[in-house]
Amino acid sequence: MILAIDVGGTKMAAALVAPDGAVRRTRRLATPQDADAETLWKTLLTLIEPYDGFSGVGVGCGGPMAWPSGEVSPLNIPGWRGFPLGERLAARFPGRPVRVHNDAICLAVAEHWKGHGRGRANMLGMVVSTGVGGGLILGDRLVNGGTGNAGHVGHVIVEPGGPSCGCGGHGCLEAVARGPALVAWAQEQGWTPSRAEGTAGPYREDREATGQMLAADARRGDPVARAALSRAGHALGLAIASATHLCDLDVVTIGGGLAQSGELLFGPLERTLREHARMDFARRLSVVPALLGQEAGLVGAAALLLGGDRYWAV
Amino acid sequence: MILAIDVGGTKMAAALVAPDGAVRRTRRLATPQDADAETLWKTLLTLIEPYDGFSGVGVGCGGPMAWPSGEVSPLNIPGWRGFPLGERLAARFPGRPVRVHNDAICLAVAEHWKGHGRGRANMLGMVVSTGVGGGLILGDRLVNGGTGNAGHVGHVIVEPGGPSCGCGGHGCLEAVARGPALVAWAQEQGWTPSRAEGTAGPYREDREATGQMLAADARRGDPVARAALSRAGHALGLAIASATHLCDLDVVTIGGGLAQSGELLFGPLERTLREHARMDFARRLSVVPALLGQEAGLVGAAALLLGGDRYWAV
Numbered sequence: 166m167i168l169a170i171d172v173g174g175t176k177m178a179a180a181l182v183a184p185d186g187a188v189r190r191t192r193r194l195a196t197p198q199d200a201d202a203e204t205l206w207k208t209l210l211t212l213i214e215p216y217d218g219f220s221g222v223g224v225g226c227g228g229p230m231a232w233p234s235g236e237v238s239p240l241n242i243p244g245w246r247g248f249p250l251g252e253r254l255a256a257r258f259p260g261r262p263v264r265v266h267n268d269a270i271c272l273a274v275a276e277h278w279k280g281h282g283r284g285r286a287n288m289l290g291m292v293v294s295t296g297v298g299g300g301l302i303l304g305d306r307l308v309n310g311g312t313g314n315a316g317h318v319g320h321v322i323v324e325p326g327g328p329s330c331g332c333g334g335h336g337c338l339e340a341v342a343r344g345p346a347l348v349a350w351a352q353e354q355g356w357t358p359s360r361a362e363g364t365a366g367p368y369r370e371d372r373e374a375t376g377q378m379l380a381a382d383a384r385r386g387d388p389v390a391r392a393a394l395s396r397a398g399h400a401l402g403l404a405i406a407s408a409t410h411l412c413d414l415d416v417v418t419i420g421g422g423l424a425q426s427g428e429l430l431f432g433p434l435e436r437t438l439r440e441h442a443r444m445d446f447a448r449r450l451s452v453v454p455a456l457l458g459q460e461a462g463l464v465g466a467a468a469l470l471l472g473g474d475r476y477w478a479v
Numbered sequence: 480m481i482l483a484i485d486v487g488g489t490k491m492a493a494a495l496v497a498p499d500g501a502v503r504r505t506r507r508l509a510t511p512q513d514a515d516a517e518t519l520w521k522t523l524l525t526l527i528e529p530y531d532g533f534s535g536v537g538v539g540c541g542g543p544m545a546w547p548s549g550e551v552s553p554l555n556i557p558g559w560r561g562f563p564l565g566e567r568l569a570a571r572f573p574g575r576p577v578r579v580h581n582d583a584i585c586l587a588v589a590e591h592w593k594g595h596g597r598g599r600a601n602m603l604g605m606v607v608s609t610g611v612g613g614g615l616i617l618g619d620r621l622v623n624g625g626t627g628n629a630g631h632v633g634h635v636i637v638e639p640g641g642p643s644c645g646c647g648g649h650g651c652l653e654a655v656a657r658g659p660a661l662v663a664w665a666q667e668q669g670w671t672p673s674r675a676e677g678t679a680g681p682y683r684e685d686r687e688a689t690g691q692m693l694a695a696d697a698r699r700g701d702p703v704a705r706a707a708l709s710r711a712g713h714a715l716g717l718a719i720a721s722a723t724h725l726c727d728l729d730v731v732t733i734g735g736g737l738a739q740s741g742e743l744l745f746g747p748l749e750r751t752l753r754e755h756a757r758m759d760f761a762r763r764l765s766v767v768p769a770l771l772g773q774e775a776g777l778v779g780a781a782a783l784l785l786g787g788d789r790y791w792a793v
Contacts, residue, residue, distance in 0.1 A: 229758070229759070229760075286625065287624050287625045301725065301726070303617065303622050303624065303629070304620075304622065304623070304792065306618075308617050308618065308726065308727075309618070309727070310601050310617065310726050310727020310728065310760070311600065311601045311727050311728065311729045311760070311763070312727055312759075312760045312763075313727070314727040314758070314760035314761075315617070315725065315726050315727040316725070316727075317724040317725065317727075317758070317760075318724070318725055319724075320720075320721075320724035320758070320761075321721040321724055321725060322637070322717050322720055322721050322755055323636070323639065324639065325637065325638065325639075325717055332757050332758050333757030333758070334720070334754065334755040334756065334757045335754075335755070336755070337724075337755075403636050403639055404721075406634075406636055406648070407634075407635040407636050407718075407721055407725075408725055410631040410632070410633075410634035410635055410651075411615065411629065411630070411631065411632055411635060411721075411722055411725065411726070412615070412622065412624050412629050412725070412726075413622075413623070413624020413625050413626055413627070413628040413629040413630075413631070414624065414625065415625045440648065440649075441636055441648040441649070441650070441651075442648065443646050443647030443648045444543070444628070444631070444634070444646050444647070445543070445626075446543075446624070446625070446626045446628035446631075447628075447634075449625070449626075478618065
């Protein structure tokens with residue numbers, strides 16, 4: 166049994182994960198906002214305090230981080246800058262292995278271990294959400310690269326001379342296809358979120374538009390919202406074509422909110438991919454929505470230990 | 480001792496390569512043009528007939544090919560389409576291992592084994608010439624991908640909506656930066672090859688312009704020729720930025736004729752790369768000209784056997 170921990174800017178989650186990947190006793194706490202490093206650490210200790218009977222600890226955390234030490238500086242947790250999360254957990258659980266990796270890596274690993282990447286040796290697992298991240302598995306093993314940062318598919322360049330990116334560069338896939346960028350683009354084209362049936366809470370003109378609202382409006386047929394998803398699909402298709410030419414992939418999985426948009430996203434994605442990936446080895450690639458849902462981060466964190474040396478090689 | 484063979488559209492080369500990488504008794508023959516499959520095979524047999532005292536055979540051959548079987552269909556050797564080169568050699572040398580891989584892969588492997596990739600675990604070895612090819616080494620091992628085609632960096636997309644590529648797609652690095660594409664671009668801008676000092680043969684207005692002539696004119700200060708190399712450097716910088724974001728590379732080596740152009744190519748390349756690769760893990764990348772010269776293909780072919788399982792894992 167592995168104690169799995171998933172640390173994000175909004176919430177922290179933990180669970181016990183069995184060797185077969187079954188997730189038990191999941192607990193969640195809100196990540197304290199504007200908290201200092203020790204307050205955040207105490208929240209994490211509160212979260213994991215009830216667990217026992219585990220042989221190791223796997224953690225997915227927002228990047229960037231120093232890998233493999235697990236010294237983390239999550240972009241959306243400002244209180245942790247160079248926080249020695251791996252070291253602290255190792256001191257808390259002496260004698261038990263602790264493995265910390267990027268949360269996007271954990272999602273890819275989960276999808277490879279128990280999702281649509283199962284049995285496929287060469288996979289890129291992507292997440293399209295507030296950011297665009299990923300993890301790369303080649304020859305049936307997680308690729309870490311020189312510093313544990315391989316898999317940053319969100320920064321494959323899809324629009325040279327294009328929009329500025331949070332990474333400091335420009336024209337990156339993430340700069341075009343992340344939810345907030347799509348929302349901003351749609352708003353520039355005149356889109357405002359419609360009064361959605363089933364939307365929680367009263368309709369307010371000034372509520373903040375989100376990627377979910379954009380996707381919902383696209384499903385209702387709003388032409389600008391559809392064009393925004395098409396724009397994302399096109400950018401994803403370009404990045405995936407480049408990735409498979411470089412890595413000769415078997416499968417790409419796409420998770421995150423936007424991947425729920427079905428044909429509205431995957432249709433344009435496939436069209437662009439097929440226009441650019443013409444050689445036999447690239448044509449064979451399949452691109453599918455991720456299978457695993459909310460617990461994928463925990464499953465992947467546990468797989469860092471439960472996957473043998475497939476997902477952890479230092 | 481390994482018998483190394485390098486099969487190209489213009490010539491075939493062979494040599495004995497020692498375990499330390501030393502190349503001995505190199506022989507070369509012109510590849511018969513417009514020859515049928517058996518004529519080509521007989522030429523190869525003539526080339527390798529004098530060799531003995533080797534324990535295995537390593538071959539680099541133009542792609543595409545079915546890997547690992549070594550059934551080859553080199554684009555620039557029309558007489559071989561689905562030719563069972565690996566099988567024929569195995570039958571010719573029973574009991575001795577035969578390993579056939581893409582010639583661009585062999586160049587990358589050579590550079591990793593004995594060139595500027597030595598001791599670097601994560602490397603992309605590129606060749607910029609009539610085409611743009613490459614090979615990818617991650618975690619100190621050659622990446623094959625699902626069908627042995629990983630490393631096709633020439634088909635990373637650098638100009639969406641850009642020029643058509645020989646692969647059937649468009650906007651690929653190769654479509655922009657291969658020698659003939661640069662020559663064509665420069666000619667559209669009004670460039671014609673200058674009467675070069677030291678050029679062999681009499682000057683003829685109608686001689687076919689080549690990448691070498693373009694590079695020579697760039698060194699002499701011709702502004703259009705310089706702009707063409709700058710165009711290549713920019714495209715290379717974009718593709719390398721995408722590659723290192725995806726694979727977290729330590730080093731990229733660039734071989735082939737154009738890589739001899741020094742600062743005229745590497746200056747624009749570095750500028751574009753540094754504008755796009757801003758995260759710490761990407762900034763640490765170094766891009767250097769390949770160290771090995773004419774014999775690199777033979778060294779890499781031999782390394783398929785002499786490199787242990789680093790360069791050959793099926």
